[in-house]
Amino acid sequence: MKKIFLNNKFILLFIILIAAFLRLYQLGVNPPSLTWDEVAWGYNAYSLGIDGKDEFGRFLPHDYLESFGDFKPPVYAYLDIIPVKMFGLNAFSTRLPSAVFGILTVLMTYFLVREIFPKDKKESEFLALATSSILAISPWHIMLSRAAFEANVSTFFIVTGVWAFLASVQGKRWLLVLSAISFVISMYTFNTARIVSPLLVFILALSFRKQLLANKKATIAAVVVGLLLILPTVQFLVSPQAGLRFKEVNIFSDVSVVKRANQEIANSNNSLISKLVDNRRVLYGIEYVKHYFDNLTPRFLFISGDGNPKFSTQTVGQMYIWEIIFFVAGILFLFRKRQGNWWLVPVWLLVGIVPAATARETPHALRIETTLPTFQILVAYGIFWLGSMLFEVKSKIAGIKLSKAITFVFVIVIFANFFYFWRDYTVNYKYDYSGEWQYGYEDSINYVKSVQDKYDYIQVTNALGRPYIYYLFYNKTNPGEFRNEAKINRDPFGFVDVEGFGKYKFPNDFEVGKDKNKKVLYIATPYKLPENARVLKTFYLLDGKPVLVAYEI
């Protein structure tokens, strides 16, 4: 028994090492460049690390970072302070928290699965190891761990929260406080978690109400700690700003639905039944179901993944194709065997999609990352039961046990599929999708830095989005200086528009040759250049297409 125990520890270590390699290898180089959100995380961490203020000067913000007016939950920036201090302000340090918490999620998943299924059995040990290895090589989790996505960090805290809760009601009572802390941190980390975490806590509390009541001290402590921690942000959560970005992306603001409902009722001569069934609430309900199901389509899950190349290479799904067999089998067996806290897996999966389905862009691998690792648990469960059924088959083909032959084939398929993904991701990905990662900013800014002394000011296009933050990031501009010099506009919708700082101007109307008597360097897209432009340098995407040019008049 002890030997097996040691063995399992060893296997777990091996899994973690693999997870770490897949998440850290070339972290600063692939994905090939930083998106504006990543850059914003890095620079805010840099700024917080210098004087404890965010880029715009709010001191130790706990409720939000204003950033581009998207009011980011702030935890990621805080987690990034130390990496930025240690490794400098660069892509690697910016992404490190996501990668590290991704690795830790793989570890925590192991402990989580042991709490979900009956403990003292070899079975739950197998399931725990299988789930964490599947998560370790999951294209979904790898890709989200390799960029500064706050969602990936919040997944860790949700997993920890659920694990600690289950461990607490199953004996280790005081872990309940840790659970409360974890869930609250997840809400300070990622918008979607602000809905998913409370729902999960509610469901867990309801199902384990007896244990919680029997364990009054820890329960009261956890509630008190949880409430105290959430209190500072409540005011923000109910404020209009918090809902601002939600209103923009949600399906319920679509007026065409109301028009359609009215038309349908008119088509039915205003009949009572039609007023009932063609009600706009029904139509919105159908819209919601549609967006919900979008996240469960086979193409998204198993074939090509999220249509946004930032979340998927487009060549494999959010999961590997071979997983589909075990995923389906896993669901069926889970309901058949009903072991331990089995019900939590499907409930968690379904709850995790609830907030994402209110948005227009579905499916969305990032917004439903809160469902991880339930998909992987189901696959592991399927592997276990299909595997045990297979090993009951005693027949032989050509002297080889059928069960062994099939296992062998599957191992090869799994390996090949992984290799297919990993090679595509490390070899092809950066060429095909560098544009998606705002490639070109870094090169152009390095060029600007080398020649800027020769110019009165530098005018940069907005076409690639939010140039100011890149100029801050790659110049390592002192945040105090930026706050003094920056020209900032805030529009009624809360969007923040930085028009310029220092020598840099980021005008909304890109006018050329306005200041005749000043020497200006223009950084613009390579299209529709003015006729008298003298192009000094062109910056290319990795697939060879030009993305920016530097010119003067």
Place this chain on the structure above:
Amino acid sequence: MKNKITYILLLVIVMVAAFLRLWQLGNVPPSPDWDEAALGYDAYSIATTGRDEFGKFLPPVLRSFDDYKPALYAYLAIPTVMTLGLNTAAVRLPSAIAGTLSVIVLFFIIQELFSKKGDDQKDRERVNLIGLAASLLLAISPWSIQFSRVAFESNVGVFFNMLVVLFFLKGLKKNWLLYLSVLFAGLNIYVYQSEKVYTPLLFLLLVVIYFKDLISLPKIKLIGPIILGLIVVAPMVFNILTDSGSLLRVRGTSIFTYQTEILGDSAQKFERDENNHDLIGKALDNRRVVYAKTIVDGYLSHFNPNWLFVTGDISRHHAPNMGLLYLFELPIILIGIYTLLFSKLDKRTKIFIFLWYLIAAIPASITTGVPHAVRTLNFIPLYQIFGALGLVTAFMWLINIPESIFGIRIGRVLILIYVLFAMFNIAYYLNQYFVQLNYYDSADWQYGYKQAVDEVNTVGNRYDKIVVSDKQPLDKSYMFFLFYTKYPPIEYQKSGGAGSGSFDSHHSFGRFQFRPINWDTDSKMQNTLFIGTPDEIPNGAAVIKTIYDLNGDPAIKIAGT
């Protein structure tokens, strides 16, 4: 439940099915699409002259719009067209009848699949209940109603496949029924393209799974059906071997025909690998890998919950804002699959039902335009079987839950809520289908030709020539004019009107010419009536009539010179 009551209920269900399939058959959907019109006219042509529009004598395959439709539907439409006249309802009637009868067939299939020897009264009642539930779900199925109310061959194909299964299973006991099973299997390849792949697969499945039963029969009882089968399929095999055109449709829809669209990105990658001498890359970024993924994707796309329950595919394949199944069926289908898998039923029944389900999407998976509700219509009756099993299981379970709140049994409350939801769902569908479909989808149903022909009948005498556009969306307009004017097929065949028949050829017969209208030059023609798209005939023209789609958008303009 006594047998008598069961059959009375079955009769009621069949009447519901018939009503939902026959009521307003010619008016909802508002007009025939071109395939329906073509099948109708070919039926008319064969009935009156023995030849199709191309003059081919008793063809097993209709060349039609060069899509080489298997011809059986046209033959089935001969009696209805000859009795009711060449009109929309008559063309659709064979499909509607097949859809109605399949409700009965499903009841008996359930009997065959789920009854065991030594069933007691209670078991038999349960099987009857499942049978009735399945028939009811099929009777009200949006998927089945959609294709029973249009002249789509595929619907007859499903009916035949169900007969194949029923007569095969019954035939294991009453052996002469095997002849019928083989007959319908053989005939089905004359019904619809997908069945050429699907029916052999289905039949193979039956033979393999029930091989033990078959092999134990006296050889003589097997040889007869085999010979019958060979005779039935011979003309089609002959046709495929001799007429290269009949495979054109397969080529036209297969993914392998659309290389540039499908290979896209991978071609770039492959090129890069070649430049880098990356052998492994060349193996992985290979087009074969892409094809394999496309096929798997095509297959799996038919298990997309949105396609099934919420959106469907193109608008002619579903009611507006509806999928192919009711949302209320989702839980019972899942429960049904679960129950079937883990129940104590005969292992062969289980295997048969699941494989029957899994082969339904195979023919469509190598085609473009997936998911495709017509090519996978053979999912009927599987979802109804799963749903019925789930419905009965869940009902039995809920009714027996002892817990109660405020003195009301929880299980019964849940049943009530579920029934209300289901009724709401059905009411929504019926409203969408019978009221909203014509409004929203009339353009997709190529609405307006009947009104155009009516106009020609009233004012046409004043003109020497009638030019009808065949520019999109009026392409293949000649077929609608043949159909609605009931143009004598013998004249049409004589004039060689069908011409080369290829996709872009222009037609003419009698006073009619079918070609795009160029108003600048055409308006100088004397005594000519023009029927065209709203874009083709400018506002300045002497417009006699504008025909509107049912949502008020202009569809066809008629002007004279």
